[in-house]
Amino acid sequence: MKIAPDHPKALLLKANAEVKSDNPTLARLTIEAAKAVVTDPIPFELLSIEIDRRSNPHGALNALQNLADAHPDSTSVLNQLAAYQIEFNELEKAEKNLQNSLSIDEDNPETLILLGKIDRLNGNLDQAVSRLNKAIKLDPSLIDAYLELGQTYQDRREVNNAIETYHKAINMVGKDPRPYLQASAAYKESRDYRNAEYMLRQAAQLSPSDQSIRRQLAAIVALNLVNNLQEAPKRK
Numbered sequence: 001m002k003i004a005p006d007h008p009k010a011l012l013l014k015a016n017a018e019v020k021s022d023n024p025t026l027a028r029l030t031i032e033a034a035k036a037v038v039t040d041p042i043p044f045e046l047l048s049i050e051i052d053r054r055s056n057p058h059g060a061l062n063a064l065q066n067l068a069d070a071h072p073d074s075t076s077v078l079n080q081l082a083a084y085q086i087e088f089n090e091l092e093k094a095e096k097n098l099q100n101s102l103s104i105d106e107d108n109p110e111t112l113i114l115l116g117k118i119d120r121l122n123g124n125l126d127q128a129v130s131r132l133n134k135a136i137k138l139d140p141s142l143i144d145a146y147l148e149l150g151q152t153y154q155d156r157r158e159v160n161n162a163i164e165t166y167h168k169a170i171n172m173v174g175k176d177p178r179p180y181l182q183a184s185a186a187y188k189e190s191r192d193y194r195n196a197e198y199m200l201r202q203a204a205q206l207s208p209s210d211q212s213i214r215r216q217l218a219a220i221v222a223l224n225l226v227n228n229l230q231e232a233p234k235r236k
């Protein structure tokens with residue numbers, strides 16, 4: 001069924017697309033127009049704060065806290081607040097907000113992903129794997145669950161499991177560079193420099209303007225070349 005252009009879902013998709021195309025001014029206009037007509041402005045408030053975070057991360061964190069104080073029963077607000085707090089290494093505060101979110105909806109996969117990330121950062125790797133697998137079971141389409149699970153496997157030195165998990169993410173969303181980047185790191189950890197280079201090349205194609213990926217690719221190409229030169233006498 002076709003969604004009307006002024007439908008809340010259509011307006012939110014439009015604003016998100018404008019953010020992704022690096023047009024925050026146009027996104028703000030869409031957000032303000034939507035807030036005047038929608039019955040639930042929270043998704044638009046969250047997107048507006050996400051735009052602010054690019055230039056003022058501390059101000060965005062404070063704005064989210066204020067939004068959470070005004071809407072203590074909103075799992076989407078609590079989860080986004082917790083995600084920001086994790087970035088600032090405020091893990092205890094983040095976990096408290098996530099536990100509150102879990103008490104509202106115990107089967108919210110996004111809450112479980114964030115709790116799994118905190119578990120990993122705190123070294124509780126078995127619990128992280130359990131929570132992340134539950135999140136995937138609840139919603140197999142959430143790529144962040146696979147990325148976090150793969151990183152947890154790497155922390156457990158289970159590189160093959162990590163690589164397998166990243167490939168699942170790649171097969172789901174081929175146009176996102178993140179699983180390629182994390183797979184490259186896992187291949188590099190296992191000294192498979194050829195596949196590490198291949199994964200970085202795929203990431204570079206998907207995000208050609210990302211200079212960080214370009215630098216990583218140049219480094220792995222050099223490493224791969226050195227490794228091939230060292231292996232050549234052994235193959236004779």
